[in-house]
Amino acid sequence: MVVIRVRTPFGMFRSSFDSTVKLVEVIRKVQEDLLKKNQEVDGPALFVVPKKSDSSPLPANKTVGELNFTDGQMLEMVGGYQSTIVEIPDSEKSIFDLPAIPYEIPRCALHGPDQSCVRCMTAKYIRVDRKEKADCVGVEADKKSVAVFKYNMEKNLGYSVQRLGILYGKKTEEGWLQVDFIYEPPQENSATDILLLRNETEQINADTIANSFGLTKIGCIIGQTAEDCEDEEFILTAQQILMSAEIKGEAEDFIILFSGIRDGTPFVEGFELTDQFYDLYKRRYFLPPKDDFFLQVKEPLWIEAKEEMEAEVEFFIAPVPLKEYRNDFRCEFPVENRQVKQSPEFLRTLIAQQPGARLVDLINDFHLLIFLGSFLGETDLAALCSEIQHGELAEGHELIIRNIAEA
Structure with missing residues (x-):
């Protein structure tokens, strides 16, 4: 095929x-x-x-x-289609095609409506300042999940292309964001871009699995090329932070992990985008980026005491402390949407190699559950996750899984 x-x-x-x-x-x-x-x-x-x-x-x-x-x-x-012009409603248009939503400025009491003053002239601009400290306390990332992502970047892709994964986890009582799963959606990767391909069913399954374990979307991880990482000041491109904002959606907390290699040593660092960036994004201020390091805008910004129609990416990025931790989930099944496809053979091998293990323990693996989700409905998948948490599989689900393994 x-x-x-x-x-x-x-x-x-x-x-x-x-x-x-x-x-x-x-x-x-x-x-x-x-x-x-x-x-x-x-x-x-x-x-x-x-x-x-x-x-x-x-x-x-x-x-x-x-x-x-x-x-x-x-x-x-x-050819082979009719090129008709269709009026697209605003709700379906790209943010780049819609006008910006400027801030409302209270009327100045110092002058009439047809006059201006220094206060009004500067007040009409959004002031952009660097943010040295992140709002997020820090990130705890599961060591196994990050290692599997880094291994693919290093051994299979050779840090020659960009790649993206979506992070699922939760916020601890101390305020740390805890990363438990990394879902890799369908995508096309090149040295300069990441094109996400839609697979709504698989995305729903990923959300269902995460929600069943009390987790939610909390960020993304972006694998960068070795060439980009040669620049020690490089973090994210303009296109990548716009893509991250789109992935964030309505998520309350959202961080970005940067996976790269420098001087032959792979590394991962944590960052967050500023509240001001997300506010400008929601107000549709940004234009499609012309280069990697600057974001062009539709309305002027006030940056370092002057009017600008573009802002450096680094103005909207703040570093976040990052440390490792280990969760109880397995991370042994092939990752979805990679060159090596998930198949029943891998499930069969997993069961055969550990004959004494309980099936409920073997399938406590996010990537394996993504694979099983392609055979189960959303309701059955949620029920299966609940059974894993309680440590006992229903007889029907165990029979289905063993039949899938023997397919």
Whole structure:
């Protein structure tokens, strides 16, 4: 099976195909997917390989194998849809396409409505200052989970691309954020960017598992390239902090772990984005970034005693203390959405290698539960997590899991 990705004007299509399948069948499946999204199909489509000097359409009568497509092959759709202009409601528009929401300035009592003073001239700007100390007391990250993420960055990816994981955990009574799980969503990785791919079912399963154990989304971890880490002052790019704000959503507490390598030594550091950054983000002040180190804005900011239409990324980042701890969850099953795919064979091997262990103890693994979630409904998955906490599996769930292992 080969995973084929198709870039269309309406989003990314991604599916697996046998090498004997003809390209025309791939085209048909993409068009069926567009119809499900209420996009109108208009005649036959043509596929090309993006960024290739020879951009002539690929022959639709040839098979995936004959076209020598590799796993993860990227194609671009040309034609085969109706290019209609649809009025998009504000609720569905990107924050970059909407006007900023400026702060309301109280009327100055010193002058009339058609005059101005120094107070009013400076009050209309948002003042941006560096923040030296984070609000978060600190982060305690599970050693196993972080080690598995770092291992993939070092041994499999060679710190050659960026990669992202979503952190799940809780806030302790002392105010520390405790990281227990790292979920790695579907994504495309390059040396300069991370493109998150939507898988709503898997994301719901990740949230269900976390919530069942009393955990919630508390941050993200970003693996950086070795080249970026050569600069000792480098932390995060403008695009990465905007992506982090989108991932945060309505989460109350949110931190960012930076995973990199410098002078041959892997490391992880903790940071948080300032409240002022999140406020500006909600007010839609930011424009799509033009470079890695500056955020362009729609309305002027007051930075270091002058008006600016861009701000350095470092103005919105504060370091957070980080230390290790160990939780009781296992972290042995292959991680979701990596090059090595999760499969029943890994579950079968896990059970066979520890014949004396109870099944309820073996499946106390976030990544294994993500895999089992693809066979179970949301309700059954939550029930399974509850059984793990109580240390006893229902007979039906144990039978299902053993059947999955033997598939």
